[in-house]
Amino acid sequence: MSxxxxxxxxxxYWVVVIGAALQLAxxxxxxxxxxxxxxxxxxxxxxxxxxxxxxxxPFLYVFNAVFYPDRYETMMAWPHLFAFLLLIFxxxxxxxxxxxxxxxxxxxxxxxxxxxxxxxxxxxxxxPAFAARLEPKLGTDILRLAMQDHYVEVFTSEGSxxxxxxxxxxxxxxxxxxxxxxxxxHWVAAGHVEGVERANxxxxxxxxxxxxxxxxxxxxxAVKEAGLLG
Numbered sequence: 661m662s663x664x665x666x667x668x669x670x671x672x673y674w675v676v677v678i679g680a681a682l683q684l685a686x687x688x689x690x691x692x693x694x695x696x697x698x699x700x701x702x703x704x705x706x707x708x709x710x711x712x713x714x715x716x717x718p719f720l721y722v723f724n725a726v727f728y729p730d731r732y733e734t735m736m737a738w739p740h741l742f743a744f745l746l747l748i749f750x751x752x753x754x755x756x757x758x759x760x761x762x763x764x765x766x767x768x769x770x771x772x773x774x775x776x777x778x779x780x781x782x783x784x785x786x787x788p789a790f791a792a793r794l795e796p797k798l799g800t801d802i803l804r805l806a807m808q809d810h811y812v813e814v815f816t817s818e819g820s821x822x823x824x825x826x827x828x829x830x831x832x833x834x835x836x837x838x839x840x841x842x843x844x845x846h847w848v849a850a851g852h853v854e855g856v857e858r859a860n861x862x863x864x865x866x867x868x869x870x871x872x873x874x875x876x877x878x879x880x881x882a883v884k885e886a887g888l889l890g
Contacts, residue, residue, distance in 0.1 A: 673727055677720070684716055685749065705750050713745035790814075790833035793823055802837065803852045803869055805830055807845035815869060842883050843876045853888050863889070 688708050717738065724735055736744065791800045794814065801817040811822045812830045823830070831847055839849040848865055855866040863880065864872040865888060875883050883889055 669727075676723070680719060681712075681716060685712060685752075688712060706746075709746040709749040712749045713742045716745055717741050788834045788837045790830055793833075795821055802834070802839075803849055803867055804871065804873060805834075805847040806873075815871070817869070840879075840882060840886055842879050842888075843874050844878075846873050848873055848888075850886060850888060856889055 685708075688711055720741065721735065724731065735741070787800055788802075791802070794800065794816065797818060798814075798816045798821055799818045803815045803817060805827060806813045806815070807827045808822065811824050812827055813820055813822050814830070827841075827845065827847065831841060834847070837849060838851060839847060841847045842865060848867065852868040853865050854868055857864045857866055857872060863875040865875060865883075867873060875889075880889070
């Protein structure tokens with residue numbers, strides 16, 4: 661096809677390019693659903709972005725050679741195209757996360773578990789509402805929460821899971837569970853605090869899973885009142 665394609669040709673070109681990009685991005689998230697939990701949001705975005713660029717770059721070269729043969733020689737060199745696709749993938753992902761976080765407080769799909777309106781058969785009535793968000797294999801024995809960018813990482817006695825929501829909203833859904841916020845980025849279940857570590861002016865709670873959770877100065881009085889500082 662010539663480089664002088666008309667408006668319809670350009671429309672077809674961009675529909676195919678954008679559609680293929682979206683399909684590939686969705687496929688990558690489906691194939692690698694556990695990366696967020698293992699590496700965190702930033703590293704996961706870099707890994708998926710690199711995979712996207714490696715797969716989509718050759719497609720663009722071939723598609724442009726067929727669709728715009730007269731312009732093929734002027735296409736970006738591979739290093740530049742790879743960096744461009746990596747940047748585009750990251751920017752789109754950040755925008756999508758921000759929009760989802762602002763309007764829904766969570767992400768649905770393969771990476772995170774979607775909360776439904778159906779009652780959870782495995783959860784007894786006395787469990788907090790937050791337990792409905794957890795994967796069944798994690799159980800409901802919640803140890804602690806930690807904020808990771810826009811995500812809340814919840815730790816249970818069986819493992820961990822990332823959920824896109826505010827820490828304040830997660831704590832509100834834990835109403836009825838014996839625990840408290842000890843830092844702007846951390847919440848702990850009182851029953852899973854094993855001890856206290858002090859190093860100079862820093863105070864940390866030792867959890868049953870071996871984690872050390874920092875206690876900030878602004879929350880120290882509440883933690884002491886709860887009897888967790890000894």
